Amino acid sequence: MTPLRLRFAPSPTGNLHIGGARTALFNWLLSRHSGGQFVIRVEDTDVERSKRVFEDAILHELRWLGLDWDEGPDVGGPHAPYRQTERLDRYNIVIQQLLAAGKAYRCTCAEDRLDALRAEQESAKAARRGYDGRCRDLRHGPDAGPHVIRLRVPEGETIVDDLVKGPVHFANADIEDFVIARAGEGGRIGMPMYNFVVTADDVDMGITHVLRGDEHLINTPKQLLIYAAMGAAPPRFGHMPLILALDGSKMSKRNGETSVGAYRDLGIHPEAMVCYLARLGWSCGDQELFTIAELTTLFTTQGIGSSPSKWDMEKLTWVNGQWMRSLPADVIGTRARGFFAARGWAEHPREAALVACLRERTRTLVELADAARVFFADDYPKDDAVMAATLPAARETLLGVTEVLDGCADWSEASLEAAVHGWCEAKGIKLGKVAQPVRVALCGQKVGPGLYQTLHVLGREVALARLRAACA
RNA sequence: GAUCCCAUCGUCUAGUUAGGCCUAGGACAGCGGGUUUUCAUCUCGCCAACACGGGUUCAAAUCCCGUUGGGAUCACCA
Numbered sequence A: 001m002t003p004l005r006l007r008f009a010p011s012p013t014g015n016l017h018i019g020g021a022r023t024a025l026f027n028w029l030l031s032r033h034s035g036g037q038f039v040i041r042v043e044d045t046d047v048e049r050s051k052r053v054f055e056d057a058i059l060h061e062l063r064w065l066g067l068d069w070d071e072g073p074d075v076g077g078p079h080a081p082y083r084q085t086e087r088l089d090r091y092n093i094v095i096q097q098l099l100a101a102g103k104a105y106r107c108t109c110a111e112d113r114l115d116a117l118r119a120e121q122e123s124a125k126a127a128r129r130g131y132d133g134r135c136r137d138l139r140h141g142p143d144a145g146p147h148v149i150r151l152r153v154p155e156g157e158t159i160v161d162d163l164v165k166g167p168v169h170f171a172n173a174d175i176e177d178f179v180i181a182r183a184g185e186g187g188r189i190g191m192p193m194y195n196f197v198v199t200a201d202d203v204d205m206g207i208t209h210v211l212r213g214d215e216h217l218i219n220t221p222k223q224l225l226i227y228a229a230m231g232a233a234p235p236r237f238g239h240m241p242l243i244l245a246l247d248g249s250k251m252s253k254r255n256g257e258t259s260v261g262a263y264r265d266l267g268i269h270p271e272a273m274v275c276y277l278a279r280l281g282w283s284c285g286d287q288e289l290f291t292i293a294e295l296t297t298l299f300t301t302q303g304i305g306s307s308p309s310k311w312d313m314e315k316l317t318w319v320n321g322q323w324m325r326s327l328p329a330d331v332i333g334t335r336a337r338g339f340f341a342a343r344g345w346a347e348h349p350r351e352a353a354l355v356a357c358l359r360e361r362t363r364t365l366v367e368l369a370d371a372a373r374v375f376f377a378d379d380y381p382k383d384d385a386v387m388a389a390t391l392p393a394a395r396e397t398l399l400g401v402t403e404v405l406d407g408c409a410d411w412s413e414a415s416l417e418a419a420v421h422g423w424c425e426a427k428g429i430k431l432g433k434v435a436q437p438v439r440v441a442l443c444g445q446k447v448g449p450g451l452y453q454t455l456h457v458l459g460r461e462v463a464l465a466r467l468r469a470a471c472a
Numbered sequence B: 001g002a003u004c005c006c007a008u009c010g011u012c013u014a015g016u017u018a019g020g021c022c023u024a025g026g027a028c029a030g031c032g033g034g035u036u037u038u039c040a041u042c043u044c045g046c047c048a049a050c051a052c053g054g055g056u057u058c059a060a061a062u063c064c065c066g067u068u069g070g071g072a073u074c075a076c077c078a
Helices: A017-035 A051-067 A088-100 A109-121 A194-204 A219-232 A260-265 A270-279 A293-299 A315-324 A328-341 A352-360 A365-376 A384-390 A392-406 A412-427 A429-444 A449-456 A459-472
Strands: A005-008 A039-040 A102-107 A148-151 A157-162 A166-171 A180-183 A187-190 A211-215 A234-239
Touching: A005 A017, A005 A211, A017 A039, A017 A051, A017 A211, A017 A234, A017 A270, A017 A293, A051 A260, A051 A270, A088 A102, A088 A148, A088 A180, A088 A187, A088 A219, A088 A270, A148 A187, A148 A219, A157 A219, A157 A328, A157 A449, A180 A194, A187 A194, A194 A219, A234 A270, A260 A270, A260 A293, A270 A293, A270 A315, A328 A365, A352 A365, A352 A449, A384 A392, A384 A429, A392 A412, A392 A429, A392 A459, A412 A429, A429 A449, A429 A459, A449 A459
Parallel strands: A005 A039, A211 A234
Antiparallel strands: A102 A148, A148 A180, A157 A166, A180 A187
16 A cells, blocks of 8 residues: 555643544554554644643653654654744745635734624524624735734535545534634734644645544544645545543543553553554454554554444453563563562562562552562561461461471472472372461462462572461 | 534444344453462353334345434634
């Protein structure tokens, strides 16, 4: 297929949200699938709310997810700059052209008049709302005083031939002459607005396809009108269903974490995040688990669904659990280390073995770290009731096992297993009768990793000390 | 209110473009059994859906219309 050019255009007004992450992922996937390019463009025309720290954070999260880009604010590219506030000269040229061609006009209507107009339309329950076109044919010049620039919306119909929804029709009569540039200081033209800069940039940057959230579908006819006014060919648009909270409401902090960083802190692997995000609103038959490489080859817009999906933490956790078991040991190890360090734990002498036995029985890195406490510190959670019910009754057994273990020179899993098994056979005791009390003595819990793994990771000193304490 | 989008198990979804292969498949969660020194894994099974009403057709989850329900947007935010 022909190489496509796609972009992700975040506004640096906050951290990367899961909805934005999915948008970025889908655009990236389509660009890679087609052998094309992926561009990052920063939409910072809201100078009040835009902050460079957010831009940095967003780029960082994107990299964490495993995405890369061919052009962007930090790597440059043939269409630089990639921050909209650095592209003002270009916007100005286009606006002058639109003005000269009569495709746009200066509007001097004051904000309070507009507010009053809105209030009036509201109370009159007017079917048609929006700017009334007062300045439309007044032909204000550059020195007309404070003014915004509005697009002259022609009569007719604008059709969005959507990649996922098919053709969607909008009557131009329903679209007001919207503002494409704010009023600036001293009667000059101010900061251009979203729908305009997006369009101007997508034209300049040769964007061929745009995948974005459903909330933008209603913006698309406006942008199409700008393409037409500029005399430029529009890209193909595809609007993906929104991600809602589990209860069907809009995603918000109220019903779960919304930022990508929060999930990383929860111990979610980027591979799992990508996999889960991809399956939210996109599918490929019955397959549930994908690597990012598989997604790259399988992804097409045809797999994108049309109805909104709900964020299900349970399923994300399950997906993450699958990755806990399949990621390379060193990757899990490195990531787990970060969570151990956050808990103030120094490196463990048998950390690889520790991680190896815990990754199999946990679903997130946080669960892994919580379960690891028993190996790192003495303040691990103990079930007093279980200890009281188990330990005294098994004192003889524990004493015997402790002696056997103490005589065990080789503290490897295999050696430990052989010693305990041998002792059980000699004594005619079932392993189950031994394993549980020992586990409770070592971990203060009935549940945990395999007995020999536990002993090995704990190490001779600690294991024997806990066993003796349990007998006392 | 207006414009637009959407509608299959509790959730993610397959099936809808080209109507019969669907007494609707898979996965998560839930429930029950098995495996395991415990837990987890793994495994077997169960529960569970075409929103409703009209059409079109020999045949509709699939096409059409309506209803209802959900959502998005209506800024000198993006």
